[in-house]
Structure formats: structure tokens, C-alpha cells
Amino acid sequence: MSEHFPPGDERAPNERPVTAIAPHRLAIETEAGRGVAPLYVTCDWSVPQPAIRRAVILIHGRLRNADTYFKLAQAARAAAGGNESDTLLVVPQFLASADVSAHDLPADTLHWDWTSWMGGDAAVGPAPLSSFDVLDAILDGLAVREQFPSLASVVIAGHSGGGQVAQRYAVVARGEARLAERGVVVRYVIANPSSYVYFDAQRPTADGSFAPFDAAACPGFNDWKYGLNRLPAYARSAQSSEQADSAQTLEADYAHRDVTVLLGSEDCDPAHPALDTSCAAQTQGAHRLERGLAYERYMRMRHPSGLRHRTIVIDGFGHDGTGIFTSPQGVAAVFDDDNHGAQPATTRSEHQRDGL
Numbered sequence: 001m002s003e004h005f006p007p008g009d010e011r012a013p014n015e016r017p018v019t020a021i022a023p024h025r026l027a028i029e030t031e032a033g034r035g036v037a038p039l040y041v042t043c044d045w046s047v048p049q050p051a052i053r054r055a056v057i058l059i060h061g062r063l064r065n066a067d068t069y070f071k072l073a074q075a076a077r078a079a080a081g082g083n084e085s086d087t088l089l090v091v092p093q094f095l096a097s098a099d100v101s102a103h104d105l106p107a108d109t110l111h112w113d114w115t116s117w118m119g120g121d122a123a124v125g126p127a128p129l130s131s132f133d134v135l136d137a138i139l140d141g142l143a144v145r146e147q148f149p150s151l152a153s154v155v156i157a158g159h160s161g162g163g164q165v166a167q168r169y170a171v172v173a174r175g176e177a178r179l180a181e182r183g184v185v186v187r188y189v190i191a192n193p194s195s196y197v198y199f200d201a202q203r204p205t206a207d208g209s210f211a212p213f214d215a216a217a218c219p220g221f222n223d224w225k226y227g228l229n230r231l232p233a234y235a236r237s238a239q240s241s242e243q244a245d246s247a248q249t250l251e252a253d254y255a256h257r258d259v260t261v262l263l264g265s266e267d268c269d270p271a272h273p274a275l276d277t278s279c280a281a282q283t284q285g286a287h288r289l290e291r292g293l294a295y296e297r298y299m300r301m302r303h304p305s306g307l308r309h310r311t312i313v314i315d316g317f318g319h320d321g322t323g324i325f326t327s328p329q330g331v332a333a334v335f336d337d338d339n340h341g342a343q344p345a346t347t348r349s350e351h352q353r354d355g356l
Contacts, residue, residue, distance in 0.1 A: 013063060015114050017102035020067040022093040028110070028137040032233070033127025035110035037134045040070040040091040045141060052148050055088040056155045056334060057138060059162030061321065062115055062274060066093035069162070069321075076325045080335035087335070088148075090138055094131050094165075097124060110134070118164045119225035120172065120232045130234035131165060136175035139186075143178035153185045153337045159321035160274065163193035168225055171197050171254045172235040189333045191262040191324045192288050194276035196295045198227050199251040199302070203283040204294040210301065218279035226280040255299070259309040260333045262324050263292040264317035272319060288319065 022038035043049050056077070060069040073089040080087075094117035100109050110123045112131070122128035135156065142148055158166035170188045179186055201222055202210040213221055223230040228247050235250075268289040269275070275287065285291035296311040314330065317323040324330045 012114075015096075015098075017098045018064050018066075018093075018095070020065070021095075021099070021103050021105065022066045022070075022091065026092070026134070026137055026141070028129055028133050030129060030133055032122070032129055032133075034108070035123060035125075035127050035129050036106070036108045037110050037137075038066070038093045038095065039138075040066055040089070040093075042074075042089045045147065048147055048149070049088070050149050051085050052088045053086045053150050054153050054155070054335070054337060055090060055142050055148075055151065056157065057090045057092070057135070058325075059156070059158035059165045060091065060093065061158075061160035061162050062118070064094060064096060064099065066091045069159075072322055072325060075322070076331055076334060079326045080331045082335075086150075088142075092134050092138065094134070115161065118161050118168075120165070120168055120234050122233055128233065130232060132169050132172065132174075132232075132234045135165075135169055135173070139175035139179055143182060143184070145182060151179075151182075151184055153187065154179060155187050155189060155334050157189035157191070157325070157334055158193075159191040159324060160193065160319065163190045164195065164225065166190045167193055167196055167259075170257050170259055171250055172231075173253075173257075174234075185258070185337070187258040187260070189260045189262065189330075191321065191330070192264055192267050192292075192319055194274075194288060195226055195281045195284055195291060197225060197254075198222070198284070198295075198298065199247060199254075201227070202298070204285060204298070208294075208297070210298060213283050218283060221280045221283045223280065226284070251302070255303045255307050255309070257308060261292055261296065261309070261311040262330055262333060263289050263311065263313045264320060264324055265289065265313050265315045266318035267320075269318070274319065289313070 022040045024039050024041050026037050026039055028035055058069050058073045060066045070091045073091060077084060077087055095111045096114050097111045100111045108126050110129060111125055112123050117131040120130045120132040122130055142154060156166050166188050167190045176186045201212045203213040205211050224232055268287045270286045285294050299309055312329050314327050
């Protein structure tokens with residue numbers, strides 16, 4: 001089913017029902033309730049998959065077009081070469097309420113408002129589950145040794161709005177524990193997001209340094225998903241009673257995780273129609289490239305040693321998920337486990353334009 005729009009309709013492209021719903025279903029249940037999320041997946045999870053050594057979870061952008069991202073994941077896997085049978089692809093779909101109505105989906109289908117899933121906020125129905133709960137459920141499924149006995153690595157990747165999900169999840173993730181117990185490596189690949197989570201009130205200045213931002217100029221600049229104030233329920237449930245200690249723990253965990261940020265050298269349009277232009281986002285820079293490079297400096301400043309992050313600028317691409325993830329640098333970031341598995345726990349951030 002699709003909705004018809006009158007001529008001259010100026011609604012944002014993401015504020016329209018999607019054209020395709022992912023065919024597979026994943027049940028998620030927490031103390032907050034139960035719901036079902038649609039997803040694309042390249043194998044049958046109900047039977048053992050001994051050949052699978054790597055799983056790649058690719059998160060769609062604000063258009064919720066998981067079908068397009070599933071094709072992108074397949075194209076990137078093909079560009080990586082090797083044996084396709086050893087790599088599982090998973091693309092979850094975070095639906096809006098309008099999608100459920102337009103496609104007459106079952107009442108247990110999880111749905112959010114148009115973009116709140118990007119920050120891990122609670123679904124509006126059928127239960128207040130977070131998009132992060134969906135990622136937890138996927139990781140829990142991958143952690144079952146009987147189903148995936150050969151699994152060695154999991155990659156959580158996203159572009160644009162999906163990059164925002166991946167970056168925020170890398171800050172507050174709880175779903176890695178069972179995989180870690182098995183020795184399965186989890187990595188994050190974050191491409192061209194509009195904004196990042198900052199761990200204090202400092203923001204970049206015109207001269208490239210950092211200084212405390214004047215909250216009077218933008219009262220919500222340090223609220224989640226831009227900072228650690230007003231955390232979503234998913235993150236609050238894991239917090240300690242001391243907020244400062246909790247913030248330090250979240251930052252330490254994030255710094256320790258294996259994170260690659262991919263930035264298009266041409267993703268530098270401050271008037272891009274899909275760019276977050278809220279005052280909170282603009283405190284981080286004028287456009288995505290500037291914000292990404294500023295955040296790299298911020299993390300390096302706060303963690304001069306022990307940071308397992310790298311930032312790669314890929315020449316010739318703007319806000320182009322296909323170009324980024326099928327480029328040699330993008331393919332290596334997602335599929336080259338050896339390159340990352342041997343990564344030392346020291347800073348290896350670099351503006352790399354000629355390959356990994």
C-alpha cells in the first residue's frame with residue numbers, strides 16, 4: 001500500500017510511508033514489553049549456520065529504506081570478494097507509525113515517530129522499546145554458539161541517520177557482553193552522521209580548539225543525542241546512581257570500542273536537505289565533514305592514548321552511502337577483520353585518502 005500526495009506537497013521525504021517492508025521478523029522482549037521488528041537477513045536463523053564467520057549489521061538512514069540498504073550491503077560484500085557464504089548480512093528496519101498504517105502491519109510491529117529511533121528513544125508502540133533493544137536482540141541471536149559456532153566478528157555499521165544510530169549505540173551498548181564471553185570481536189563503522197555524542201559541555205571553536213559552550217545560546221545543546229543530559233530510558237537503566245561516574249564509564253567504554261568513522265570529502269554542504277540544522281547540531285560544526293573532523297580532534301584530545309578509533313576521509317564522495325561503503329576504504333573498514341583485529345589500543349586516527 002502507498003499513500004498518494006497532492007501536487008506541491010512539501011513534506012520531508014522521510015515523512016512518507018516506505019514502499020517496502022523487510023520480510024523477516026525478530027521478536028524483542030524486555031522488562032518494558034514486547035514487540036516485533038522487520039529485518040532483512042541472508043540466512044535462516046532457525047537452523048545452525050556453521051559457515052558464518054562474520055556478521056555485518058547495516059542500519060538504514062532516515063528514509064527507513066531497508067530494502068535499499070540490503071542491496072548496498074550485498075554490493076559491498078561482493079566488492080570485498082572472498083567467500084560470500086561466510087558473511088551474514090542483517091538490515092533491521094525501524095518503522096514509523098505511518099508505515100504500519102500504510103501497510104496494514106500486525107499490531108505487535110514496533111514503530112517510532114519519524115526519526116526518534118536514530119537516538120535510541122522508545123517506540124510509540126506496541127511497547128516502549130528502544131531501537132537499541134532491537135540491536136541487542138540481534139546480537140543476542142548471534143551469540144548463540146549452537147547457531148553460529150564459527151562466528152568471530154560482528155560489524156555494526158550505518159550511514160547518515162544509520163550512522164547516528166551506530167555512534168549512539170557504541171556509546172551505550174549493552175548487547176556486546178555475550179559475544180565478548182565467546183571472544184567474538186564487535187566493531188563499529190560510522191559513516192557521514194549529522195552529529196555525535198559529546199561527553200562534556202565543550203564544543204569546537206572557530207580556531208579549531210574546544211571551549212565550554214554558552215548554554216544560553218542553545219539550551220538543549222548538551223541533551224541526548226548531542227550530549228549526556230536527558231539520556232533515553234535504555235541508557236538510564238544501565239546508569240549508576242552517580243551521574244558523573246556514569247558519564248565517565250560511558251566515555252571510557254566508547255573510547256575502548258573499535259570505531260571507524262568514514263567521511264566523504266565532499267559532504268560539506270551546510271544547506272544539505274538531510275543535514276541536522278538544529279542549534280544543538282550546529283554547535284558541532286557547519287556541515288558533516290567539519291563535524292566529523294572536529295569530533296575526531298575532540299576524542300584525541302580527551303584520549304591521547306588508548307583510543308581505538310580512526311577517522312578516514314574518502315575523496316570524491318559527498319553524502320553517498322553507496323559510494324562510501326563500496327569504496328576500497330569502506331570495504332576494508334567493514335570486511336577486513338585482520339586489519340582491525342590486530343589494531344593496537346593506541347590512537348590510529350588519520351585523514352586517509354589513498355586507501356587503508
